[in-house]
Amino acid sequence: MAQSAKIGVFPMFKKRISVSQKRQITLPIEFFTTLGIEHEVDCYVQNNAIVIRPVRDSGGEFDEQILADLILQGLSGENLLTKFKEVRKQIRPAVEELIADATSAANGKGDFATYDDIFGSEGK
Numbered sequence: 001m002a003q004s005a006k007i008g009v010f011p012m013f014k015k016r017i018s019v020s021q022k023r024q025i026t027l028p029i030e031f032f033t034t035l036g037i038e039h040e041v042d043c044y045v046q047n048n049a050i051v052i053r054p055v056r057d058s059g060g061e062f063d064e065q066i067l068a069d070l071i072l073q074g075l076s077g078e079n080l081l082t083k084f085k086e087v088r089k090q091i092r093p094a095v096e097e098l099i100a101d102a103t104s105a106a107n108g109k110g111d112f113a114t115y116d117d118i119f120g121s122e123g124k
């Protein structure tokens with residue numbers, strides 16, 4: 001049975017899950033419903049742990065900026081809608097690439113710039 005403890009307003013569930021011979025796991029229903037998992041999850045390793053998160057469509061963080069830019073380009077109607085969908089799909093891959101670049105730089109394996117490189121040092 002899953003153990004539950006309150007952390008803030010979100011419950012924390014803990015349950016031991018067996019791994020099949022094919023390296024597969026079955027998510028407990030409590031996890032599935034609490035997180036609102038639909039068809040896909042993102043899975044990655046962080047701090048020596050496997051993190052599984054539900055895939056969410058863009059929450060619209062950049063929708064206003066995208067629309068404003070496309071309108072300034074003179075798009076409207078069906079052309080605006082088509083181009084909006086196209087540009088919106090590019091947001092997630094771009095953010096993932098930024099995160100990968102930042103992780104590489106943080107691990108000393110990629111290019112990076114210091115604050116002074118970007119803004120200059122004080123007194124200059």
